[in-house]
Amino acid sequence: MAPPLPHVDIWIFDLDLTLYAPEHNIMEQVRNRIAAYVEDYFKVDQARAHQIRYDYWRKYGTTLGGLMVEHGVDPHGYLDFVHDVDMSLLQPCERLRTGIEALPGRKLIFTNADAPYAKRVLEARGLDGIFEDIFDIHRMAHKPKPATDSYDALCEQMGIEPASALFVEDSAHNLEPAKALGMTTIWVNHSGDARPNYVDYEIADVASWLAGEKE
Numbered sequence: 006m007a008p009p010l011p012h013v014d015i016w017i018f019d020l021d022l023t024l025y026a027p028e029h030n031i032m033e034q035v036r037n038r039i040a041a042y043v044e045d046y047f048k049v050d051q052a053r054a055h056q057i058r059y060d061y062w063r064k065y066g067t068t069l070g071g072l073m074v075e076h077g078v079d080p081h082g083y084l085d086f087v088h089d090v091d092m093s094l095l096q097p098c099e100r101l102r103t104g105i106e107a108l109p110g111r112k113l114i115f116t117n118a119d120a121p122y123a124k125r126v127l128e129a130r131g132l133d134g135i136f137e138d139i140f141d142i143h144r145m146a147h148k149p150k151p152a153t154d155s156y157d158a159l160c161e162q163m164g165i166e167p168a169s170a171l172f173v174e175d176s177a178h179n180l181e182p183a184k185a186l187g188m189t190t191i192w193v194n195h196s197g198d199a200r201p202n203y204v205d206y207e208i209a210d211v212a213s214w215l216a217g218e219k220e
């Protein structure tokens with residue numbers, strides 16, 4: 006059952022921790038792969054590597070952003086390395102697929118990861134073939150969410166009118182630029198933090214929300 010949002014005809018989804026839950030362990034693996042990359046690149050210990058990873062993520066939206074801006078790292082080799090993770094904990098979710106398929110209008114993925122990885126996640130969740138396109142880190146010219154350039158690139162390249170678009174994300178700070186453009190914003194809150202004022206709706210789980218179940 007589609008939610009009552011009649012003005013929306015473009016449904017934009019983040020990927021990681023939005024279309025699967027934290028307990029599936031994928032992002033923990035990715036974070037550890039990122040730290041391993043940083044550890045080897047800077048020849049630092051694991052604790053320091055995780056600190057650098059986190060600091061770049063906060064400052065640039067992704068660790069890759071910091072590595073590219075400050076050190077000229079090539080994104081392709083990096084992305085292949087950090088996304089080499091075990092997807093076996095991800096299971097297809099028929100309810101999620103049914104809910105997204107039933108949404109009236111266009112459906113897109115907007116992710117700071119790259120498209121080959123996004124396709125693997127979507128296949129593992131049984132969500133392949135239902136999204137029109139994957140707008141990934143390369144298509145946003147490596148200026149990741151929440152950089153406003155990435156939202157401008159998305160809207161321009163995909164022909165999106167923000168007032169008729171809705172964006173679903175688990176990282177609340179990535180919703181702020183979307184709201185500023187005029188999109189409707191849905192926050193998948195795994196943190197228990199208070200809802201920021203740029204979040205229109207707060208949900209615990211995308212499949213339950215689309216099924217119209219009480220959160």
Ligand SMILES: [Mg+2]
Pocket residue numbers: 019020021022023174175176
């Ligand atoms: Mg996410």
